[in-house]
Amino acid sequence: MKLLSRFAFLALLFLLPFTGGCQYVRYFTPLNPSNSSSKPVSHAAFDALLKKYVDAQGMVNYSGLRADSAALNGYLKTVSDNLPNNTWSKQDQLAYWLNAYNAFTLQRVLRAYPLKSIKDLGGDKTLVNTVWDQKFIRLGKDKYTLNDIEQRIIRRHFDDYRVHFALVCAAMSCPKLRREAYVASRLNQQLDEQGVDFVNDPTKNKLMNSKAEISSIFNFYPGDFKKDGNSIQKTINRYAKQKISPEASLTYMNYNWALNEQK
Template identity: 50%
Template sequence: MNKLLNSALLIATLAGLVAFVKPQTAPVDHSAYDRLLKKHVNAQGLVDYKGFKADEKAFNAYLDQLSKNPPASSWSKKEQMAYWINAYNAYTIRLILNHYPVKSIKDIGSKIKIPFVTTPWAAKFITIGNEKMSLDNIEHGTLRKQFDDPRIHFALVCASISCPRLRNEAFTADKLDAQLDDQGSDFLNNPAKNKLAKDKAQLSKYFDWYKGDWNDDGQSVVKWVNRYANTKIDANTKITYLDYNWNLNEQ
């Protein structure tokens, strides 16, 4: 009798434990966001914010999906990276819509901009799982910190003209490497973003602001530029940085 009782108690205990184990969530399906990007972003990466506003119900449903399904440890590195890149770009669009119309993302929030404190990127208007987050948290606290891949700087779009092109498709794990490399090629070979000649290069501020990222693991700004640019530079090339155009990336 005792053996039967003990067995029954063990089965009940195990059943209770199983009930309390939270199942690992499947990676987010970004197809809804992909459809919106194809509809409202042109080949140059300019955004039809009025169109996003008209499709706000579908857009908010995608953001809700992101909010309720944070990356799990069972997801691959590429699945997690694709999630966070899409989240950054989508929530940037959400931030613009929250304040639309605006001429620049920098017009949002406090007139006194203290980095990581009062800028639009520091505002904790994002909920991922049970955590309130900012765009800074996604970029600096998650993507740069956890994944150590400078190519993210070619993918994250801060709603400004001098940013990289916003892809009119979602990032996905199966295409992530090709997408990031394509973003790098597009960015380096766009004369509005980088002006290259062998003896003189005017580079995007990204190569100055994130110099530490480009120099990690034996790399350098020159090596990263030459990885994607059709016009090559070398150690003797005089490098300066272009002024950053913060005007809204609107069609």
């Protein structure tokens, strides 16, 4: 068993340089940062910023948002100072983490704006030096990475593949950034709406009956879409207007890492 574990660890180290920032990564240790005295936070400030600086196509007015960065930083201070705990509902906790990921991503882009791609902000070795591995996120007294939030918190504690339709890493091939913050009272509806929008977007998924050229997100996280007898085809058909065969052959589109910026 020890030999097998050591082999798995060495295999992971070998593969790291060849994986991208948002690819399917199994972190060994989950995280659960919390504040026992906190109450669910209001996301109204983030909601107002999204409505003001994100258009119907999910593109961001980064120039305008940069001029209003004090408002974004103020919201993120509230997030940082009020970590969730187990007295919060699961919906409140997940809404918190989805908003935190998206808002901190915007903040990281603004700190280096203008730029062509978020990938320009780091190296190409996953879990080592990509922008998703930089510890710039203060939560409580400690600092975390975007990968910590996505891989070690959201994916480890919330068994819901729809999070991949909601997390936006500032790239054209990501799901559209929603023009409102996630909130517990409507979270299930919001995630389903994100699924419908993403699956039926022809720039991200080209659907035909017997075959489909689909987003690489389905290839980055295949296990998340295949749990409990599910399949990628079933996931697509849950939201697709153009249904595909349960045995449809799947190919994956190249991921466009250009910044999701309004032109």
